[in-house]
Structure formats: structure tokens, C-alpha cells
Amino acid sequence: MDAEVDSESSEGQAAPFKVYKRRWLLLAVVCLLNASNGMEWLTFAPVADKTAEYFHTTMNIVNWLSLVFLVISVPMGLLAIWILDTIGLKCAILLCAWLNMIGSIIRIFSTVSLLSLGSLNIIYLLVGQCLCAVAQPLIIFSPTKLAAVWFPEHQRATANMIGSMSNPLGMLIANLLSPVIVKEGKDIPLMLGVYAGPAVFACVLATVGVHNKVPPTPPSVSATHLDAPSFCGGLKMLMRNGPYIILTLCLGGGVAIFTCYSALLEQVLCANGYSDLFAGVTGALFTVSGLIGAFFLGLYVDKTKKFTEACKISFCLVALLGIAFAVVSQLRNQTYVLATISSLFGLFGFAVYPVALELAVECSYPVGEGTTSGLIFITSQLLGVLFMILFQSLTVEKENASLSTCTTDQGGTLDWSTPMLVMAGLWTFIACFFTVAFHTNYKRIYAETSHACSVNKTEDDFAVTGQT
Known part of the structure; x- marks a missing residue:
């Protein structure tokens, strides 16, 4: 059964709260999205010179591929806060998953020679990065909400830790993996394809696995939000x-x-x-x-x-x-x-x-x-x-x-x-x-x-x- 009685946090209570096994699936989705978005953020930083060479652009433009996350996160952060606390966690996760996946796919389009984009390829790349940047606040803010709404009080800090630390884990993977994949400029398309994989998988997992913004019954008193x-x-x-x-x-x-x-x-x-x-x-x-x-x-x-x-x-x-x-x-x-x-x-x-x-x-x-x-x-x-x-x-x-x-x-x-x-x-x-x-x-x-x-x-x- 999906429901479990939270015996540890409900000792002495007449009506013990229930927790649901699916909370771990939701945490896995949030972790995968957070790690994937972190990889999208720092994709180009470790191989900035080769990226500039491949797209025939300057280092300043390449730096903006990462800086755009800082710029967009401020105005989008307020919208993400409103979505999480007004519409709910499900909407935030699904919106982030699709934005992150679409952004990663558009980044690949910038390297497809059949499209004959010419000088517009860097524009496609920047648009893809912007979509991933829009998704960032939605998933960065989600671990705290997920821990409060789905987890009992004796698991909240651990759940928040796991969800929050998956983003720097993704950044670490990007810092280590990008230089390994990109030995020269022509390897850039392969790198973008590799990073698109987790984004697509996370989107599919979120679309299939995330059905409710809150559990059928709250896991703790504070989760009732009365x-x-x-x-x-x-x-x-x-x-x-x-x-x-x-x-x-x-x-x-x-x-x-x-x-x-x-x-x-x-x-x-x-x-x-x-x-x-x-x-x-x-x-x-x-x-x-x-x-x-x-x-x-x-x-x-x-x-x-x-x-x-x-x-x-x-x-x-x-x-x-x-x-x-x-x-x-x-x-x-x-x-x-x-x-x-x-x-x-x-x-x-x-x-x-x-x-x-x-x-x-x-x-x-x-x-x-x-x-x-x-x-x-x-x-x-x-x-x-x-x-x-x-x-x-x-x-x-x-x-x-x-x-x-x-x-x-x-x-x-x-x-x-x-x-x-x-x-x-x-x-x-x-x-x-x-x-x-x-x-x-x-x-x-x-x-x-x-x-x-x-x-x-x-x-x-x-x-x-x-x-x-």
C-alpha cells in the first residue's frame, strides 16, 4: 500500500498522521530536475574557449550563457514563489520539467547544420539557456515546499537537504564532464546531446509520476496550512x-x-x-x-x-x-x-x-x-x-x-x-x-x-x- 502510518512523529496522538511512499518518487523527480538544471547552467563554463570557437563568437557572449541564469532568476523568482504557494507544487514541477527539456532541445538545434542557421545559431543557444534559466527558480524553491507538504517532521530536514544539494551536484557533474567530452570545438553538439538526456528523462518522469500537489492526508500538523x-x-x-x-x-x-x-x-x-x-x-x-x-x-x-x-x-x-x-x-x-x-x-x-x-x-x-x-x-x-x-x-x-x-x-x-x-x-x-x-x-x-x-x-x- 502507498500509505504508511508515521508512528515516530505521532506517538501519543489519537489520530496518527499518514505518509505516502510516493513522496520518495517526488523527491527523486525534484533531485533529477535540480541536477539537470545545474548541468544546463554550467554546461559551457569549463569549455568557454572551445564554445566561442565553435559558435564563432566572443568570450563575453559565452559568459552570458551562464550569467543569464543570474539575471532571469530575480524577476522569475517572484513568479516562482507565487506559483509554489498559490497554485501548488505539482504545477511548479511540471512547468520546470517542460521548460528545462524544451530549453535543452533548442540548444541542440543551434548545432544542427541542416537548419543552416548561420550567425543565428548563437541566438538559438541563448534562447535555450533562457528557458532553462526560467525553470531554475521553480525547482530551486521546490525542496523546502516538498519537505513541508509530503514528509513527516522527523524527515523534513533530510528531504530538504537531498533536494537542495542535487543542484550543486549537477554543477559539479558539468564541471567535470564538459572538459572530458569536449576535446575540441566539434565536440560541442555531443556535449549538448549528453546534457539533454537527463532533462528529457526528468520531464517524462515528472509528467508520468507527479499527479497531486499535496498528499491525500497531511503528514504533520503544519502541513494542513489551516x-x-x-x-x-x-x-x-x-x-x-x-x-x-x-x-x-x-x-x-x-x-x-x-x-x-x-x-x-x-x-x-x-x-x-x-x-x-x-x-x-x-x-x-x-x-x-x-x-x-x-x-x-x-x-x-x-x-x-x-x-x-x-x-x-x-x-x-x-x-x-x-x-x-x-x-x-x-x-x-x-x-x-x-x-x-x-x-x-x-x-x-x-x-x-x-x-x-x-x-x-x-x-x-x-x-x-x-x-x-x-x-x-x-x-x-x-x-x-x-x-x-x-x-x-x-x-x-x-x-x-x-x-x-x-x-x-x-x-x-x-x-x-x-x-x-x-x-x-x-x-x-x-x-x-x-x-x-x-x-x-x-x-x-x-x-x-x-x-x-x-x-x-x-x-x-x-x-x-x-x-x-
């Missing part, structure tokens, strides 16, 4: 919620710094003689260790409910590691130390993301989960653009660049010491501010506990009345 505000009402409540605003700014700023770190890692390391291969390995360690950390921390907070403590400790550790990276990255022949720092940076930094999203839901309940996670994502994208501009503006030409492995096509090797120190300073400020200023009650857990207590009290009163 007191959930409207979309606009929820936004107003969040704007007056001090703890949520602090968490949004701190987590959004942290995600923005991580985005800049990933994007600038190769440029920072090559200036001091580290190879592109080492930069790629360091980035892979950063992501893989982050996935491991997120998995175990998700299990831990599911059992202990220590969301705030886990976030504050992780923020402080990441700040210390940010300072270490800012210093060591400017030294030569420190491969093992840098690899260790990057691994720990990812271990604690990635781990805090899904836990902080669950904490955002706890401190903002009963506002919809799509709204709470969506505003954090939009904030991180906006801050990411600002931080990227700031860090690039602080660079100067490196005076002693004899051992640099950077290409000098853009006017010389850049000195990233000041931007890295500023990045470490931002992380330190975020960690200190969050640790001191953030305090909140777990409103969703309190609502569920209060409901359980009221049910038990009613049963006791009824039993006493019956005996008399």
Missing part, C-alpha cells in the same frame, strides 16, 4: 519578521560569497602559479565535501532540532576558513593546505544551506515555504552580482607574475589579494552579526507540539468524564 496567509499577506508578514530578515541577509550574503568563490577560484589560484587542473580538483573537493557535510548535518538536525546552533557554529567555522583561504591562496606551493581548506570550506558552508532554509520556515511559520526560501534565493542572486562587481573592481595588475599560469589575453595577471581579504571580512561580519543578532522561536514545531498536547488533553478529559 492558518496560512495569502501570498501578499505572507510577504507583509516576512517584512515585519526581524529574525527572518536577519537570516535572509546573512544566508543570502553567504550564498553570494560562495557563488563568487566558485566563479573566481581558477583566476585567484592561477595568479600564484597553480594549474587549472588543481583549481578544478579544488573546486570538486569543495562541492563533494559540501554534499557529505549537508547529508550528515541534515540527519543530525532532524533528530535534535538544533537548527540555530548548527547554523551559528557553521557560520563561524566558515568565517575562519575564509580567512585561512584569503591568506594561503596568495602563497605558492601550498597545494595540500589549499585543498584541505577548500574541502572544509565546502563541508561547513554547503552543510548550513538546507538547514538554514528549514530554520527560515521555522521562524516564519505559517508563511508558505516557497515564499520563505524564494526570497532568500533572490537576495543571494542580487548580492552575488554586487559582490562580483565589487571583487573585480578591487583587483590590480600583479607586479611579479613570472610564475603565473593565467592567460594574459585580457591585459595581464590580476592580483586578487585585496578582494580575497574583503571576502574574508564580509564572511566574518556575517558570522558575527548572525551569531549575536539572530534569535527565534521554532514556530512550526511549537504549533505541532501544541496540537499534540491539546489532543492528549482532550483525550484525558474525555476519559475522566467517562469514568465518572
Whole structure:
């Protein structure tokens, strides 16, 4: 049978909640879509020079194939929030699946010689990327909603972690797979075909497997949404919620710094003689260790409910590691130390993301989960653009660049010491501010506990009345 009694979360309750096995299918669909979209996002970044050669365009245009995701995610993020919290999870998943698949197929059309597109091929490629970018907020915001609506309270953090971390997993796959497939420009069509496969499969799986936006019966008290505000009402409540605003700014700023770190890692390391291969390995360690950390921390907070403590400790550790990276990255022949720092940076930094999203839901309940996670994502994208501009503006030409492995096509090797120190300073400020200023009650857990207590009290009163 599909339904299961959630005995662990309903001990002491007269009417135990039911959970459904199909929730794992929905989680698998969300994970596959998230990973596929992450691969579409960073398809061209690792092979930018060969992409420019194949399409006869400039590196700036190739960079826009990735940057378009940041630009589109802000306006589309608001629409995605409304869809998730008003129409429902099913619509968001199906719309994302079809947009992602159509975008990946249009990207292939840009390489079909029979169409004789000429200079228009880059336009087709950009249109395909834009459709995939439109799909991104829909699936990025979905794990928190899915965990709240389909999973019992002792599985929510783990489900959110699995769904959220599938996107960086897709980005990792793209970073490793694109250079393996594309040895020269003519391999670009093969690469696009390979990345279209998961998108098509995810669309078919979503279309066939996703039938309901909510389960037949809720898995927990909070999933009933009896007191959930409207979309606009929820936004107003969040704007007056001090703890949520602090968490949004701190987590959004942290995600923005991580985005800049990933994007600038190769440029920072090559200036001091580290190879592109080492930069790629360091980035892979950063992501893989982050996935491991997120998995175990998700299990831990599911059992202990220590969301705030886990976030504050992780923020402080990441700040210390940010300072270490800012210093060591400017030294030569420190491969093992840098690899260790990057691994720990990812271990604690990635781990805090899904836990902080669950904490955002706890401190903002009963506002919809799509709204709470969506505003954090939009904030991180906006801050990411600002931080990227700031860090690039602080660079100067490196005076002693004899051992640099950077290409000098853009006017010389850049000195990233000041931007890295500023990045470490931002992380330190975020960690200190969050640790001191953030305090909140777990409103969703309190609502569920209060409901359980009221049910038990009613049963006791009824039993006493019956005996008399």
C-alpha cells in the first residue's frame, strides 16, 4: 500500500498522521530536475574557449550563457514563489520539467547544420539557456515546499537537504564532464546531446509520476496550512519578521560569497602559479565535501532540532576558513593546505544551506515555504552580482607574475589579494552579526507540539468524564 502510518512523529496522538511512499518518487523527480538544471547552467563554463570557437563568437557572449541564469532568476523568482504557494507544487514541477527539456532541445538545434542557421545559431543557444534559466527558480524553491507538504517532521530536514544539494551536484557533474567530452570545438553538439538526456528523462518522469500537489492526508500538523496567509499577506508578514530578515541577509550574503568563490577560484589560484587542473580538483573537493557535510548535518538536525546552533557554529567555522583561504591562496606551493581548506570550506558552508532554509520556515511559520526560501534565493542572486562587481573592481595588475599560469589575453595577471581579504571580512561580519543578532522561536514545531498536547488533553478529559 502507498500509505504508511508515521508512528515516530505521532506517538501519543489519537489520530496518527499518514505518509505516502510516493513522496520518495517526488523527491527523486525534484533531485533529477535540480541536477539537470545545474548541468544546463554550467554546461559551457569549463569549455568557454572551445564554445566561442565553435559558435564563432566572443568570450563575453559565452559568459552570458551562464550569467543569464543570474539575471532571469530575480524577476522569475517572484513568479516562482507565487506559483509554489498559490497554485501548488505539482504545477511548479511540471512547468520546470517542460521548460528545462524544451530549453535543452533548442540548444541542440543551434548545432544542427541542416537548419543552416548561420550567425543565428548563437541566438538559438541563448534562447535555450533562457528557458532553462526560467525553470531554475521553480525547482530551486521546490525542496523546502516538498519537505513541508509530503514528509513527516522527523524527515523534513533530510528531504530538504537531498533536494537542495542535487543542484550543486549537477554543477559539479558539468564541471567535470564538459572538459572530458569536449576535446575540441566539434565536440560541442555531443556535449549538448549528453546534457539533454537527463532533462528529457526528468520531464517524462515528472509528467508520468507527479499527479497531486499535496498528499491525500497531511503528514504533520503544519502541513494542513489551516492558518496560512495569502501570498501578499505572507510577504507583509516576512517584512515585519526581524529574525527572518536577519537570516535572509546573512544566508543570502553567504550564498553570494560562495557563488563568487566558485566563479573566481581558477583566476585567484592561477595568479600564484597553480594549474587549472588543481583549481578544478579544488573546486570538486569543495562541492563533494559540501554534499557529505549537508547529508550528515541534515540527519543530525532532524533528530535534535538544533537548527540555530548548527547554523551559528557553521557560520563561524566558515568565517575562519575564509580567512585561512584569503591568506594561503596568495602563497605558492601550498597545494595540500589549499585543498584541505577548500574541502572544509565546502563541508561547513554547503552543510548550513538546507538547514538554514528549514530554520527560515521555522521562524516564519505559517508563511508558505516557497515564499520563505524564494526570497532568500533572490537576495543571494542580487548580492552575488554586487559582490562580483565589487571583487573585480578591487583587483590590480600583479607586479611579479613570472610564475603565473593565467592567460594574459585580457591585459595581464590580476592580483586578487585585496578582494580575497574583503571576502574574508564580509564572511566574518556575517558570522558575527548572525551569531549575536539572530534569535527565534521554532514556530512550526511549537504549533505541532501544541496540537499534540491539546489532543492528549482532550483525550484525558474525555476519559475522566467517562469514568465518572
